[in-house]
Each structure stands twice: as C-alpha cells, then as structure tokens.
Amino acid sequence: MLIIKLTRRFYFTYIMKKIGIAIHGGAGTILKSAMTDEKEKQYTEGLNNSLITGWRILEQGGSALDAVTASVIELENNPLFNAGKGSVYTNDEKHEMDATIMDGKNLEAGAVCGVTNVKNPILLARAVMEKSEFVMMSTKGADEFAKLNNIEFASDEYFHTEHRYKQLQKAKESGKAFLDHTLEKDMKKGTVGAVAVDANGNLASATSTGGMTNKKYGRIGDTAIIGAGTYADNKTCAVSCTGTGEYFMRTVAAYRVAALMEYKKLSLKEAADEYIFKILTGIDGDGGLIAIDTDCNIVMPFNSEGMYRGFVKTGQEVEIKIYK
Numbered sequence: 352m353l354i355i356k357l358t359r360r361f362y363f364t365y366i367m368k369k370i371g372i373a374i375h376g377g378a379g380t381i382l383k384s385a386m387t388d389e390k391e392k393q394y395t396e397g398l399n400n401s402l403i404t405g406w407r408i409l410e411q412g413g414s415a416l417d418a419v420t421a422s423v424i425e426l427e428n429n430p431l432f433n434a435g436k437g438s439v440y441t442n443d444e445k446h447e448m449d450a451t452i453m454d455g456k457n458l459e460a461g462a463v464c465g466v467t468n469v470k471n472p473i474l475l476a477r478a479v480m481e482k483s484e485f486v487m488m489s490t491k492g493a494d495e496f497a498k499l500n501n502i503e504f505a506s507d508e509y510f511h512t513e514h515r516y517k518q519l520q521k522a523k524e525s526g527k528a529f530l531d532h533t534l535e536k537d538m539k540k541g542t543v544g545a546v547a548v549d550a551n552g553n554l555a556s557a558t559s560t561g562g563m564t565n566k567k568y569g570r571i572g573d574t575a576i577i578g579a580g581t582y583a584d585n586k587t588c589a590v591s592c593t594g595t596g597e598y599f600m601r602t603v604a605a606y607r608v609a610a611l612m613e614y615k616k617l618s619l620k621e622a623a624d625e626y627i628f629k630i631l632t633g634i635d636g637d638g639g640l641i642a643i644d645t646d647c648n649i650v651m652p653f654n655s656e657g658m659y660r661g662f663v664k665t666g667q668e669v670e671i672k673i674y675k
C-alpha cells in the first residue's frame with residue numbers, strides 16, 4: 352500500500368508535469384456595489400466555460416497553444432466581453448479589433464490589428480503565426496489574408512450590441528476614449544486573454560480586444576503588440592495584459608515581466624508584482640495581467656478596482672474572481 356502511495360506521489364511530483372490555464376476578461380472599475388447577482392452569475396458562467404474549454408484540451412494532452420486559442424474563442428463569442436462579438440465601438444461607429452498569440456516553445460507569434468469583421472480575431476492571429484512569414488498584419492491586408500485562409504467573417508449586425516452603442520454615445524459626450532468597464536461604474540466588460548502550460552512544459556499566451564470605446568485615428572492598443580500585451584517564453588513565463596493599453600506599450604509590459612524573471616532572477620510573483628505595483632502604477636497606468644510559469648505557478652495582479660479572472664490547474668479546482 353505504502354509503495355503504491357509513494358509511487359503515485361513520485362509519478363505526480365516528478366513525471367506528470369503540472370498543467371494549468373488562467374484567463375482574464377478585462378480589468379477596470381468593477382465594483383461589487385454596482386453588480387447585480389444575475390450579472391455576476393453571467394460573467395462567472397462565461398469565465399467558467401472558457402476555463403473548462405481550455406482545461407479539457409490540456410487534460411487530454413493537448414498543447415498550451417490550442418488551450419489558450421480555445422479559451423479566447425469562447426470569450427470572443429460571448430457578448431459580455433470586449434473582444435469578438437462584444438467588441439466596443441470606435442468613434443466612427445465601427446469595430447476595430449486587435450489580437451495576438453505567442454508560443455513559448457519557439458517564440459513564434461502572430462498579431463492582427465484593426466480588423467473589422469473577422470468573427471474570431473484570435474484565429475486570424477494564429478493563422479498569421481502559422482501560415483505566413485510575418486508576425487503582424489493590419490486592417491485591409493489582414494482581411495485579405497483571412498479570406499485566403501478561410502477565416503470566418505461576421506456581419507456588422509453580429510458585432511452590434513445595444514449596450515456598447517449607448518456606451519459610445521456617452522463616451523462621445525465626454526470626447527475621450529475609455530476602457531469599456533471604466534466609462535461607467537456598471538460597465539465591467541473587457542479585453543480577454545489566456546495563458547497556459549501544457550503537459551510538455553510548453554507555455555502559450557493569447558489576448559484579444561475591441562480596444563477602447565470611442566477610439567479614433569486607427570488607434571491600436573497593447574493587445575496587438577507582442578511584448579506589450581502578450582508574451583510567452585518557456586524560459587520564463589506566459590503573460591496576457593489588460594488595462595489602458597498606452598501605459599502597457601510604454602512600459603513593454605508582458606516582456607518586462609519575462610525580463611525581470613530572466614535577468615533579475617525574480618520569481619513569477621515578484622516579477623508580476625514589480626511590474627503592476629511599481630512600474631505601471633509608477634506612471635499612473637491602470638490594469639492588470641495574468642501570468643503562468645512552467646512550474647504551473649499562476650499570478651493575477653491588478654491595480655484597478657477589479658479584474659475578471661480565473662484559473663484551474665493540476666490539483667486545484669476552478670477558481671473565479673472578479674473584485675479585489
């Protein structure tokens with residue numbers, strides 16, 4: 352009996368790599384006082400479905416890359432979140448979406464920005480990574496590439512949500528661009544992202560967004576930029592960010608966390624905390640990130656009121672949180 356127990360422990364500790372996935376659905380002014388039970392349930396369900404979708408892939412021996420892709424698709428298809436179907440409106444009443452994906456095994460990456468009618472921008476980012484010699488494609492060119500690769504398009508009506516449209520009108524009155532969940536206390540929808548480690552110890556990260564409500568001039572955020580909103584390297588960690596993108600770009604957020612681990616020898620938690628609470632906070636930036644390392648440590652720091660987030664990993668049930 353003892354031998355069986357010890358063998359099991361040895362197997363799980365030394366042979367079976369831990370697997371795990373973490374997701375976010377955006378950070379911002381998310382207050383319990385402004386949330387109804389019904390809404391909270393819907394968000395929790397949406398996050399749970401996304402986590403379970405990615406987890407099943409990992410559990411069956413699938414890759415971290417497939418897991419983060421599937422989890423992000425689930426969130427892109429959910430109108431509650433600011434990505435894919437639920438994307439916010441630009442100043443000229445359109446949707447312009449950004450998405451990136453990165454494979455920590457070989458540092459391959461794909462990104463798209465300013466795409467208007469691609470149903471799942473994360474699938475297009477992945478196609479850029481796998482089927483082209485480029486890393487980033489934008490607007491019309493990205494659409495053309497999508498058509499060539501049989502990526503699904505959706506009509507303007509598909510992306511229309513009444514709530515988002517009202518949100519735009521409010522933003523226009525103020526003349527500013529907003530994180531969608533910061534515009535009003537009860538608007539808590541956001542950019543989506545996933546990071547994972549698979550049974551082979553490979554890391555991957557994916558992020559997708561409609562950007563900021565009322566954005567103009569072809570504004571592109573951190574989500575589209577490898578190293579800013581998204582990064583993955585098996586040597587260190589996989590990271591996906593959410594918040595006011597300008598601050599994340601200026602501080603090269605996702606890569607910064609990896610660099611703090613690689614060069615300053617910080618742990619995942621130390622590196623992520625240093626980034627959010629010193630570097631980002633130090634320039635008055637707002638938002639958060641999720642990150643995972645090859646030992647399946649997971650961290651989710653943020654300096655905003657809340658961040659939709661959750662994870663599941665070997666030996667630990669699904670955990671979903673919204674507020675601080």
Ligand code: ASP
Pocket residue numbers: 377378433530531541542560561562563571572573574580592593594595596597
């Ligand atoms: N980071 C995204 C952007 O600036 C927005 C968000 O995370 O909600 O486009």
